[in-house]
Amino acid sequence: xxxxxxxxxxxVVDKPAGLPVxxxxxxxxxxxxxxxxxxxxxxxxxxxxxxxxxxxxxxFARDAETHRALNTQFENxxxxxxxxxxxxxxxxxxxxxxxHPLRVNVGHRHRTAVDDKYGKPSETRFKVITRHPTSAxxxxxxxxxxxxxxxxxxxxxxxxxxxxxLYSAEExxxxxxxxxxxxxxxxxxxxxxxxxxxxxxxxxxxxxxxxKR
Numbered sequence: 428x429x430x431x432x433x434x435x436x437x438x439v440v441d442k443p444a445g446l447p448v449x450x451x452x453x454x455x456x457x458x459x460x461x462x463x464x465x466x467x468x469x470x471x472x473x474x475x476x477x478x479x480x481x482x483x484x485x486x487f488a489r490d491a492e493t494h495r496a497l498n499t500q501f502e503n504x505x506x507x508x509x510x511x512x513x514x515x516x517x518x519x520x521x522x523x524x525x526x527h528p529l530r531v532n533v534g535h536r537h538r539t540a541v542d543d544k545y546g547k548p549s550e551t552r553f554k555v556i557t558r559h560p561t562s563a564x565x566x567x568x569x570x571x572x573x574x575x576x577x578x579x580x581x582x583x584x585x586x587x588x589x590x591x592x593l594y595s596a597e598e599x600x601x602x603x604x605x606x607x608x609x610x611x612x613x614x615x616x617x618x619x620x621x622x623x624x625x626x627x628x629x630x631x632x633x634x635x636x637x638x639k640r
Contacts, residue, residue, distance in 0.1 A: 428463060431623050436493040437486055437616070438468055441625045444482040444604050448473065460485075475501055475508075478575065483510070483609025484625045500615060501572070507613040510567040510577055511556070511627070513606035513634060514586035515596055517563055523553045525580035529573045538593060539575040541583050549573045551580040559638040562589055566610075578605060589634065602634040 432439040440460075442448070447459045464487065465471050471487040472494035488494035500506040528546030531539045540546070550570040557564045563586070567577045575594075581587055582594040590596060591605035608631050613622040627635070 428460075431484065431625065432621075433468070436489055437497075437614075438464065438471060438489060439484065439486045439612075439623050440464065442477055442481075442483060442485045442609070444480055444628060444630070447479040448476045448485070451479070461487075474498060475506075475572070477609055478605075478607070480604040481607045481609060482625075482628045482631065484612045484623050485609070486612060486614060486623070497614065504570060505615060507611075508569060508609065509611040509613075510569070511608050511610045511631075512565050512567050512577060512581065513589040513602070513631070513638070514563050514565055514581050515589055516561070516586050517558055518553075518555055518565070518584070518586055520553075521555050523584060525549075525551045525553065525584055527580060527583045529576060529579055531574045536593065539573060539579045541579065547571075547573060549576055549580070551577055553581070553584070559635075562638050564635060577607060601637055602630055604630070606631060606634060 429441040431441055449461055450459050451457055474486055474488055474497045477485060488497055527541040528543055529539050529549040530542035530546040533540040552568040554566045555563050556566055569576050578588055578591055578594050587594045587596040589606040590599055590602045608627055611622055611624040613620055
């Protein structure tokens with residue numbers, strides 16, 4: 428587990444894809460990130476989460492006071508999360524704001540769904556970074572924190588994440604998970620803003636190399 432930053436208040440890590448943050452409801456005995464980190468770093472508080480299949484930067488609080496302060500930053504949208512994703516197809520837009528209302532935990536597959544009547548207000552800001560023949564690398568900034576928000580908003584715009592078969596992406600051998608990476612996180616600490624960035628993991632980087640051909 429790569430530690431990006433550690434002090435008496437916070438721990439910032441590079442979460443690998445395939446590892447849940449908390450115990451899986453169906454597989455309680457499988458390894459999970461919080462337990463692994465606490466074995467080496469002591470008691471930690473979860474501030475935010477990433478899907479099991481998502482890689483990238485995460486911050487944990489090391490005391491209750493810091494936990495409250497960071498929670499407030501996330502609730503007030505003062506913490507900035509930037510994701511990079513590979514989407515199917517080539518968007519006709521360079522920038523797009525998705526505001527589809529979302530309802531979580533729908534159906535036996537526990538999907539998140541666009542629901543204009545019962546969904547909660549949600550917003551994701553997309554920007555194309557690079558274009559490839561059959562896909563595009565995009566930046567995604569979630570302005571709200573719904574489960575699977577980026578994945579569902581990308582699907583609703585007609586460009587599901589590569590490998591995200593839960594949200595109608597085609598089967599692919601380019602990457603074995605939804606192509607989503609938490610690229611950077613900016614938080615306010617010690618009267619200044621600190622940004623932590625994480626390079627692409629091997630599977631994400633190799634997928635981009637293949638898609639350039």
